[in-house]
Amino acid sequence: MAEPILDIRNLNKSFGALKATDNVSLDLRPGEIHALIGPNGAGKSTLIHQIAGSLRPGSGTIRFLGRDIGALGVPERTRLGLGRTFQISSLAPDYSALRNVMLAVQARQGTSFRFVKAVMRDRSLRDPALEALERVGLAERAHVSAAELSHGERRQLEIAIALALGSKAFLLDEPMAGMGPEGSKALTTFLDGLRAEAPILLVEHDMDAVFALADRISVLVYGRVIATGTVEEIRHNPDVRQAYLGEEG
C-alpha cells in the first residue's frame, strides 16, 4: 500500500468537558478522495482546523509527507502543500478572480511587494494564475470581481488558489454547501479529476456527492471515528446506519 500523504494518529481535542475530537486516527493516500461525514456537531470542522493548523490539538500527531507538522502554523503548512478551502470565504472580494489567484502565486514565489500595475503585468504571476483558473473552469470569469462571482464560482476560485499554491493535498470543508444541483454536479466532476493531482480530505453533507466521489469514507460521531471503509462498506455498516445514515432509512 502506498505511503499516506497525510497521517493522523490518536488526535484529541476538548472544549471544556466536550470531547470534540476523540482519539481520531485516519489517513489520506495518494490519488484518493477520503470523505469525512457525520451529523452536525460531530467534530468535522474541528478536525479540519487541527489539520490545517488553525487549532491546536490537545494530543496526537499529524504527519504530512512524512513530516510531523504538529508544531507548524497555518502559513508553514500551506507552504508545505496543505491546501485548504473554507466554509467561510477567504477571498479578497473587490479583487478580480485573476488577481486573487495571482496573489497566491506571488505568495508561493515569495516575491516582495511591487506596485499593483506591475504585478498585474507580470507574466510569471499571470500565466500560472490563468492556468489555474483554466483548470477549474473559470478562465472566462478571470476579470470579474470575487464579490460578483456566484457561490459555486467562488468555491472554484478557492480551489484555483489552492492549486496555484502548489497544494499536494486538499482539505475541502463542505464545498457543495449552498450550491444548486447544476453547481454540485459540475464541482463533483471537477473534484473527480482533481484527486489525480492531489488527494482530497472532503467534509461534505451532500451524500450524493460523497457516494459518487469517495474512495473511502470515515464516519465521525461525537468526535469519534466509528467506521472507515469503502462506499459499500459504509452503506452496509450497521453502526453507521443506526448512528447516522439510519435516519435516512
Ligand SMILES: Nc1ncnc2c1ncn2[C@@H]1O[C@H](COP(=O)(O)OP(=O)(O)OP(=O)(O)O)[C@@H](O)[C@H]1O
Ligand atoms: N471553539 C469552540 N469552543 C467550544 N466548543 C466548540 C468550539 N468549536 C466547536 N465546538 C463544539 O465542538 C463540537 C464539534 O463542532 P464542529 O463544528 O467541529 O462539528 P461539525 O461536525 O463540523 O458540524 P457541522 O456539520 O454542523 O459543520 C460541537 O459540539 C461544537 O459546538
